[in-house]
Amino acid sequence: MTEQQLVDLLKDMTLEEKLGQLTQLDGSCFSGDGPVTGPEQELGIPSEKFPLAGSILSVTGADRIEQIRRICIEAQPHHIPPIFMADVINGYQTILPIPLALGCTFEEEAAKKTGDIMSREAAADGLHITFAPMVDLVKDARWGRVMESTGESACLNSRMAAAMVEGIQGTKENLDGHLGACTKHFAAYGAPTAGKEYNTVELSERSLREEYLQAYQAAVDAGSAMMMTSFNTLDRIPATGNEKVMRGILRDEMGFEGVLISDWNAIGELVFHHVAVDKKEAARQAITAGVDMDMMSGCYMSRMEELIRVGTVKEELVDESVLRILRLKNRLGLFERPNRVEKQPEFGKELLSEESRKAAREIAAKTMVLLKNEESFLPLDREEDIAFIGPYMEEKGILGAWSFFGDREKSVTVLEGIRSKNPSAQAKKGCGILNPGQTIYGFRFHETNEMTEEETAQSIQEAAEYAAAHKKVVLALGESALQTGEGGSRADITIPDVQKKLLDAVYAANSNLAVIVFAGRPLDIRNIREKAKSILYVWMPGTEGGNAIADILYGDSVPEGKLSMSLPYCVGQCPVFHNELWTGRHAEDGVAVENRFQSKYQDIPNAPLYPFGYGLSYTDFSYSAVELSRSQLKRGERLEAAVTVENTGRTAGAEVVQLYLTDECASVARPVRELKDYQKIHLQPGEKKRVVFTIEEDMLRFYDRDMNYVAEPGAFTVFIGTDSANDNAAVFWLEE
Ligand code: BGC
Numbered sequence: 001m002t003e004q005q006l007v008d009l010l011k012d013m014t015l016e017e018k019l020g021q022l023t024q025l026d027g028s029c030f031s032g033d034g035p036v037t038g039p040e041q042e043l044g045i046p047s048e049k050f051p052l053a054g055s056i057l058s059v060t061g062a063d064r065i066e067q068i069r070r071i072c073i074e075a076q077p078h079h080i081p082p083i084f085m086a087d088v089i090n091g092y093q094t095i096l097p098i099p100l101a102l103g104c105t106f107e108e109e110a111a112k113k114t115g116d117i118m119s120r121e122a123a124a125d126g127l128h129i130t131f132a133p134m135v136d137l138v139k140d141a142r143w144g145r146v147m148e149s150t151g152e153s154a155c156l157n158s159r160m161a162a163a164m165v166e167g168i169q170g171t172k173e174n175l176d177g178h179l180g181a182c183t184k185h186f187a188a189y190g191a192p193t194a195g196k197e198y199n200t201v202e203l204s205e206r207s208l209r210e211e212y213l214q215a216y217q218a219a220v221d222a223g224s225a226m227m228m229t230s231f232n233t234l235d236r237i238p239a240t241g242n243e244k245v246m247r248g249i250l251r252d253e254m255g256f257e258g259v260l261i262s263d264w265n266a267i268g269e270l271v272f273h274h275v276a277v278d279k280k281e282a283a284r285q286a287i288t289a290g291v292d293m294d295m296m297s298g299c300y301m302s303r304m305e306e307l308i309r310v311g312t313v314k315e316e317l318v319d320e321s322v323l324r325i326l327r328l329k330n331r332l333g334l335f336e337r338p339n340r341v342e343k344q345p346e347f348g349k350e351l352l353s354e355e356s357r358k359a360a361r362e363i364a365a366k367t368m369v370l371l372k373n374e375e376s377f378l379p380l381d382r383e384e385d386i387a388f389i390g391p392y393m394e395e396k397g398i399l400g401a402w403s404f405f406g407d408r409e410k411s412v413t414v415l416e417g418i419r420s421k422n423p424s425a426q427a428k429k430g431c432g433i434l435n436p437g438q439t440i441y442g443f444r445f446h447e448t449n450e451m452t453e454e455e456t457a458q459s460i461q462e463a464a465e466y467a468a469a470h471k472k473v474v475l476a477l478g479e480s481a482l483q484t485g486e487g488g489s490r491a492d493i494t495i496p497d498v499q500k501k502l503l504d505a506v507y508a509a510n511s512n513l514a515v516i517v518f519a520g521r522p523l524d525i526r527n528i529r530e531k532a533k534s535i536l537y538v539w540m541p542g543t544e545g546g547n548a549i550a551d552i553l554y555g556d557s558v559p560e561g562k563l564s565m566s567l568p569y570c571v572g573q574c575p576v577f578h579n580e581l582w583t584g585r586h587a588e589d590g591v592a593v594e595n596r597f598q599s600k601y602q603d604i605p606n607a608p609l610y611p612f613g614y615g616l617s618y619t620d621f622s623y624s625a626v627e628l629s630r631s632q633l634k635r636g637e638r639l640e641a642a643v644t645v646e647n648t649g650r651t652a653g654a655e656v657v658q659l660y661l662t663d664e665c666a667s668v669a670r671p672v673r674e675l676k677d678y679q680k681i682h683l684q685p686g687e688k689k690r691v692v693f694t695i696e697e698d699m700l701r702f703y704d705r706d707m708n709y710v711a712e713p714g715a716f717t718v719f720i721g722t723d724s725a726n727d728n729a730a731v732f733w734l735e736e
Contacts, residue, residue: 020076022294028058029043044301045301052076055325057084057295062125065084085128092127093352094360095543100147103149104564105363105561114167115165115169117356119168128180137211143190144486146521147521152566165219175332180331182226183219185232186227186228188208191203192232197486200236201233225331229261233273240263246260251290259292259328262295267297269282280307367541368537368548370618371535372533385472387473395518396413398411416547428462430463430475431460431463432456433480434449436456440482463502464505474514479496493524513534515528524609555651559617560617562613562656566608566610567610578660581670613722619648622645625730626643641692643721646687655722660675663714664717667712679691700712718730
């Protein structure tokens with residue numbers, strides 16, 4: 001349709017119809033079996049009005065989507081097709097690694113491919129928009145949703161965010177064969193106080209703008225069709241009712257023109273935040289803030305009519321939002337081709353195709369981070385005498401907390417992956433993932449460890465005996481996927497106690513040990529580091545996880561993942577991140593204990609257990625000193641900073657060459673160092689490559705005392721190396 005046709009359509013719509021378009025309902029509203037209960041009942045919308053909804057969430061499967069679509073268009077005076085949306089976060093049927101793992105690739109192509117695979121599969125099954133990517137910057141490992149982000153760096157997150165949006169949306173303006181992206185959660189949902197889910201966010205405007213907004217901006221620039229508001233407050237005002245943030249920053253400053261949707265019941269929650277006295281006031285605040293679509297609070301549909309009738313809200317505000325939604329439907333081609341799965345027989349081939357599985361396996365291998373590898377314990381020899389042990393050896397639940405559309409039965413376990421290379425390999429479980437009798441509730445599943453204490457003790461004993469009878473041990477441990485994700489905040493970020501017992505018993509029996517760690521967050525793994533010769537951090541690797549792990553264990557893939565989030569020494573250090581600010585008493589580790597009055601702890605180091613950007617390979621890389629093309633930089637000029645990296649080992653490998661900057665003196669406190677650029681290179685044994693970065697004034701900018709975004713003259717130190725703790729430095733000056 002032309003813009004004029006959309007405007008004409010809008011003019012012809014009744015207010016009720018318009019409010020329907022602004023409403024998103026859960027698929028459960030259309031289950032039709034029995035009376036309406038649960039969240040559907042809370043909506044305050046009579047069930048016969050449900051089909052007026054402009055969008056439906058969490059329905060999957062082309063047939064079911066088609067059924068609901070028909071119900072909606074038949075009920076609607078103008079037969080406007082609904083948009084179907086769902087949480088396709090790291091895969092639909094082919095599940096790829098969780099986003100935090102994806103961040104560890106430092107590879108935009110991997111993010112793009114991930115977006116492309118999940119999007120084509122879900123589009124083939126009738127969906128139109130995914131609630132992804134989540135680009136919230138995260139620093140606190142206690143928060144369960146760190147798994148959905150690509151990590152702690154604004155530089156890395158922004159590049160990954162743009163790549164995800166491009167991958168999800170494909171190259172065609174009409175998104176044919178792909179989904180639209182709904183970037184979330186605007187803004188700063190990733191900074192809840194104390195890592196506690198849905199908690200208050202207290203950020204200075206400076207931090208918000210300098211760090212947190214960058215990835216959202218990258219997603220907007222990449223053309224994200226939609227954006228979702230966050231649950232949290234910002235400067236004490238809930239984001240969903242925050243006009244300054246939504247209209248002021250997102251639309252006016254950042255240039256977002258797409259559809260803004262609230263998070264689930266976030267409009268209704270303005271009442272629970274105690275900033276709106278009732279749902280009517282909540283609706284007023286949200287529409288005033290510029291929230292176009294109401295996800296599952298019913299406030300717009302049930303309360304807006306009255307607000308307009310008494311003149312509290314102008315109908316133009318509603319019209320503005322409806323028009324944005326109609327434009328999106330038009331872009332999706334829904335008016336011409338309401339059922340975008342016409343080509344389903346062909347599209348059907350997309351689901352879990354060989355090609356997608358292959359890509360998932362390759363990408364998963366790239367996400368895994370080798371944290372330790374003493375005595376070159378890894379890679380293993382196919383003929384070696386190895387005891388494979390641990391609750392993750394035959395576990396299928398390795399898809400991550402948000403992957404409920406994927407069939408976990410289709411995932412390849414670690415043992416299956418190993419057996420494809422070593423058919424006689426055997427494994428012992430040792431214990432459950434959770435403690436005996438423990439249950440964790442998720443969104444659609446819950447998980448219980450049915451093993452009793454006695455059975456567990458027996459099983460650990462057998463595992464230890466098994467370990468003693470072999471030359472080497474590979475143990476697969478970790479937290480459960482359900483201990484992460486939404487509602488997955490944890491105050492103890494270690495592996496469950498029962499697994500600690502298993503680790504101790506196995507180690508006592510055979511200390512020639514490697515540990516594979518499954519996790520949705522950076523865990524406190526001090527006990528593992530103490531005991532294991534080798535540690536491979538595999539996150540939640542997805543459908544092909546077991547194959548990818550086996551590829552790395554046996555050297556068919558060489559580890560190249562680099563931590564996208566610092567791995568804390570212990571939970572008391574959280575949040576710990578690479579770009580902390582200078583304080584008046586900055587302390588490097590190693591300061592004498594009697595030097596009490598320094599910014600440090602009495603009982604733990606300042607440095608994380610493993611720093612951001614860290615990750616080993618099976619080969620070694622050497623770095624030359626940093627060479628600068630000039631040491632004085634005039635405004636508007638650029639300088640080149642270069643290093644020569646050499647593969648000094650015996651295997652080909654990839655290295656992420658990382659550039660960090662320190663502003664040595666500025667009008668406000670600045671990060672001790674901060675990632676500003678990176679390049680991934682591949683080197684054959686003995687091969688050298690000169691890696692050149694361009695530094696320009698823009699990279700030196702920050703918000704000064706008066707909130708101007710400027711670069712101030714003075715000295716800057718540039719570090720180029722293998723991780724955020726490298727000390728390969730050179731200094732240059734920005735002139736007046
Ligand atoms: C989450 C969103 C998600 C939405 C719809 C909310 O609870 O915060 O990220 O997209 O549910 O499932």
